[in-house]
Amino acid sequence: MQANLNKVHSIALQEVNKSIASEEQALLKLVSQGDRTAFWQLWGRYQDYLSRRCLTWMGCNHTDASEALSRATLKAWDKLPDYAGTITNPRAWLTRLTHNVCMDMHREGNRGARGIESIEEMAIKDDETVALTLASPESAVLRQELGMTIRRAINALPLRLRAPFILRYYHELSYQDIAQQLALSTANVRKRIQQAREILQKNLNKYLAGLNDLSLEKHQSHTSPTTSAWEAPMTVGHTVDQINYRITALCLNLPHTWYSSPSLLAWS
Amino acid sequence: MFKSATHMVQLTQPTGVELNAYLILDNKITRQEIELKTLSNYVQQHPQGWKKRLEVAELLYAIGRWEQAVDEYRQVLKRQPHCINVRLQLGKMLHLMAREAEAIEVYESALFLSRNVATRHHITGLIESCRQHYQAAVKTLESAASLEPDNVAHWLALGQAYLEIESPVSVQAFDTILKLNPDDIVALSHSYNALMAVGHFQEAGRRVSRALELAPDDVRVLKQMAAHRVYIGLVSGEEGKQTRQMILGVLQLAPNAADAFELFAYYHIFRGELEKGVAMLQKFTEKHPNSPSGWYHYARCLFHTGSYQLAAEVILKAYTLYQNDCEIYRTLCEILPAAGRLEELQPLVEEMLQHFPQRWSVWATAGRVLVESFNDIERGCNVSAKGTQLQPQLAEPWFRHGRVLALAGRHPEAVEALEQGWQLLPEEGHYLQSAQAAVWLGESYQVLGD
Incomplete structure (x- = not known):
C-alpha cells in the first residue's frame, strides 16, 4: 500500500516537474521572442x-x-x-x-x-x-532603464541644443552664465533650451507610453556605460582647478627693486 | 618639482617701445620661423580648428610676438570658450602689455567659468593686481593659498603681489613654495630679490647659488648670480674672470637685455675702467633707442660717475618712453635735483605718488625730495611717514623716514624713527643697512649733543 502511494507520489512529482519544465521552456521561448512579462515570471x-x-x-x-x-x-x-x-x-x-x-x-x-579617484566619485558610488x-530589483531595473533612456535622449540632441541644456540642467548654470560661456545671447540660450525640452519631452512620453523601443535589452550590455561624459564634474576644458604655474611665473624684466636703486648715493 | 628654465624674450609694443619679459618654456624653441610658417599654413587651410591655432599662439608668445599671439589666443577662445588657462594666459599677457582693461575683461570671463573657490580667489587677486589694488590682491591670494596650501601657483602669485607692495612677507610666500618644492627655480630666484630687500644678503646669495646649480642656463638666475658677484666686488683676479664669464653667458642668453649690459658696465667701472663701462651702455642705447630700460641703466651709470646733466637728459628719455615703472620715477628724483632741474621734477613727484601709492619707498623718496630739494618740510615729513605706515614691520622705511626728519632738522623725532628701525633689523646679514642707519643715528645724536 505504502509502496503504491510512494509510486503515485513519485509519478505525481515527475508530472509536476515535467509540467514545471515545460512551463519554463514555454517562458524561455517567450523571453527569446522579447516578451518582458515572461522574463519577470521566470x-x-x-x-x-x-x-x-x-x-x-x-x-x-x-x-x-x-x-x-x-x-x-x-x-x-x-x-x-x-x-x-x-x-x-x-x-x-x-x-x-x-x-x-x-x-x-x-x-x-x-x-x-586603488581605482576610486575622488571623494565625489566615492559619494556617487555610495x-x-x-x-x-x-529599491527592489524591479524598480532598480526600471530606474536604470529610465535613466539610460534620458541619457540617450540627451545625447541624441543636436550639439547646439545639447550644450545649453546640459549646462542648465546638469551644471545648474544660469541663462546668463550659459550665454557668456557659449558666446550666445540670453534669448538664444532660452530658445535652445526650450527646443531641447520639447524634443526630450516627446521622446520620453513615447517611452513612458511604451511606444518606442528605448529599452534595456536593446541598448544596454553589461559593459555599456551607465553615465555620459557630460555627467562628469566640469573640470578640464570647463574649469581648471589648477592654475598654471608657468603663466603665474610670467613677468616683465623691469629695471629694479628698490633695494638696488641709486638712492644709496642720494640718501647718504 | 618645477625645474624648467626661464627664458627672456623681447617685446615690441605698438608704440615701438621695447620691453623684455621672462617666461618659462618646457622646450627650447628651434627653427621657430619654419615651424611658425608651417603651422600658419595649416591654420589658414583649416580655419575652424583650434588646436593648431593654439600652437601658433603659443609659438608667437614664446618668440615675443605678443600682439599677434593675443589675436590668435582670442581666436582659440572663440572656438573653445571653456579654456580657462588660455584666458589666464591671455589676461596675464594683456596685463604685462599695459592693456589692463582688456586683461580685466578676460580675467572676469575666466572667473565666471571657474567653479573652484580657490581658483576664483586667485583670479580675483589677478584682477585686483590689474587695478593696482595690491592690498586687495594680497588678501584674495591669501584666501586662495589658505584653501589650497599645496598649490604653488597661489603662493607664487602671493609672493609677487607682496613684492609689488614692497612687503617683507614675500619671503614667507616663496619659502612656502620651497618647502613644497625645495628645487623650485622660480621661487629660489624670486626669493633672492625678496631676501635682498630685507637685508638677508647671505641667505639671498645661498639661494641664487642653489638655483644656479639646478639651472645653469636659466637667464634670470645667471644674471642674479653675476649681479651678486659684482655687488660684493668679485671683479678682479680669478674671481673676476669667473664673474666676467657669467656676464658673457647672460649676454649670450639675453642679447637684448639692458640690465645685462649694465652688469658688464659696472664690472668694468668697479675695475676702474670707467669710460669703458659708460661707453658700453651708450652703445646699447644707440642700438635700442626704444628701450626704456636701456636709457634707465645708462642714466644710472652716468649719475654714479658724476655726469649729472647728461644723466638728467637720459633719464627723461626713459620716462618719455615708459611711465609704468616706479624705478624710473625714483631715479628722476635722484638725478634731476643733482642736475638742478627742479621745475621739471615737481610735477613728476606728484605723478609718482599718484601712480605708486602702494610702495613705501616711493613715499620715502618723495618725502626726502620735498624736504631736501623743495624745502617743503611739513609735507615732506608727512609723506615719508606714510612709508612707515605702509610697512611698519620693515626697518628700511623707518630709517628713511628718520633721515628725512633729520634733514628737516627734527632730530629728536629722527632718533626715535631710526631707533625704531634698528629694533626691526633682521638678526643676521644686515650689515649694509645697519651701517647706514648707524651713521644717520650718529649724526642726529651729535646734533642733539648726545
Whole structure:
C-alpha cells in the first residue's frame, strides 16, 4: 500500500516537474521572442533563491548582496533573450550568472581601493549603493532603464541644443552664465533650451507610453556605460582647478627693486 | 618639482617701445620661423580648428610676438570658450602689455567659468593686481593659498603681489613654495630679490647659488648670480674672470637685455675702467633707442660717475618712453635735483605718488625730495611717514623716514624713527643697512649733543 502511494507520489512529482519544465521552456521561448512579462515570471521563480545565494557569496553583506542581485537581474535581462533558445536548466543558468556577478564584484572591490579617484566619485558610488539597497530589483531595473533612456535622449540632441541644456540642467548654470560661456545671447540660450525640452519631452512620453523601443535589452550590455561624459564634474576644458604655474611665473624684466636703486648715493 | 628654465624674450609694443619679459618654456624653441610658417599654413587651410591655432599662439608668445599671439589666443577662445588657462594666459599677457582693461575683461570671463573657490580667489587677486589694488590682491591670494596650501601657483602669485607692495612677507610666500618644492627655480630666484630687500644678503646669495646649480642656463638666475658677484666686488683676479664669464653667458642668453649690459658696465667701472663701462651702455642705447630700460641703466651709470646733466637728459628719455615703472620715477628724483632741474621734477613727484601709492619707498623718496630739494618740510615729513605706515614691520622705511626728519632738522623725532628701525633689523646679514642707519643715528645724536 505504502509502496503504491510512494509510486503515485513519485509519478505525481515527475508530472509536476515535467509540467514545471515545460512551463519554463514555454517562458524561455517567450523571453527569446522579447516578451518582458515572461522574463519577470521566470525571474520571480528563482529570485528568493538567488537572493540567498548572493548573501552567501557576498559574505553576508546585505548591501552587497542586494547590489549583486540587482546587477544579476540586469545582466539576465540583457543576456537571457539571446540564450533562452539553448538553455535547458534556467535555474542552473541563472545561478551561474549570479555567481559570476558576485565574483566580478569581489574583483571590483579589490581594484576599487586603488581605482576610486575622488571623494565625489566615492559619494556617487555610495549614493548608488544606497539607492539600490532601498529599491527592489524591479524598480532598480526600471530606474536604470529610465535613466539610460534620458541619457540617450540627451545625447541624441543636436550639439547646439545639447550644450545649453546640459549646462542648465546638469551644471545648474544660469541663462546668463550659459550665454557668456557659449558666446550666445540670453534669448538664444532660452530658445535652445526650450527646443531641447520639447524634443526630450516627446521622446520620453513615447517611452513612458511604451511606444518606442528605448529599452534595456536593446541598448544596454553589461559593459555599456551607465553615465555620459557630460555627467562628469566640469573640470578640464570647463574649469581648471589648477592654475598654471608657468603663466603665474610670467613677468616683465623691469629695471629694479628698490633695494638696488641709486638712492644709496642720494640718501647718504 | 618645477625645474624648467626661464627664458627672456623681447617685446615690441605698438608704440615701438621695447620691453623684455621672462617666461618659462618646457622646450627650447628651434627653427621657430619654419615651424611658425608651417603651422600658419595649416591654420589658414583649416580655419575652424583650434588646436593648431593654439600652437601658433603659443609659438608667437614664446618668440615675443605678443600682439599677434593675443589675436590668435582670442581666436582659440572663440572656438573653445571653456579654456580657462588660455584666458589666464591671455589676461596675464594683456596685463604685462599695459592693456589692463582688456586683461580685466578676460580675467572676469575666466572667473565666471571657474567653479573652484580657490581658483576664483586667485583670479580675483589677478584682477585686483590689474587695478593696482595690491592690498586687495594680497588678501584674495591669501584666501586662495589658505584653501589650497599645496598649490604653488597661489603662493607664487602671493609672493609677487607682496613684492609689488614692497612687503617683507614675500619671503614667507616663496619659502612656502620651497618647502613644497625645495628645487623650485622660480621661487629660489624670486626669493633672492625678496631676501635682498630685507637685508638677508647671505641667505639671498645661498639661494641664487642653489638655483644656479639646478639651472645653469636659466637667464634670470645667471644674471642674479653675476649681479651678486659684482655687488660684493668679485671683479678682479680669478674671481673676476669667473664673474666676467657669467656676464658673457647672460649676454649670450639675453642679447637684448639692458640690465645685462649694465652688469658688464659696472664690472668694468668697479675695475676702474670707467669710460669703458659708460661707453658700453651708450652703445646699447644707440642700438635700442626704444628701450626704456636701456636709457634707465645708462642714466644710472652716468649719475654714479658724476655726469649729472647728461644723466638728467637720459633719464627723461626713459620716462618719455615708459611711465609704468616706479624705478624710473625714483631715479628722476635722484638725478634731476643733482642736475638742478627742479621745475621739471615737481610735477613728476606728484605723478609718482599718484601712480605708486602702494610702495613705501616711493613715499620715502618723495618725502626726502620735498624736504631736501623743495624745502617743503611739513609735507615732506608727512609723506615719508606714510612709508612707515605702509610697512611698519620693515626697518628700511623707518630709517628713511628718520633721515628725512633729520634733514628737516627734527632730530629728536629722527632718533626715535631710526631707533625704531634698528629694533626691526633682521638678526643676521644686515650689515649694509645697519651701517647706514648707524651713521644717520650718529649724526642726529651729535646734533642733539648726545
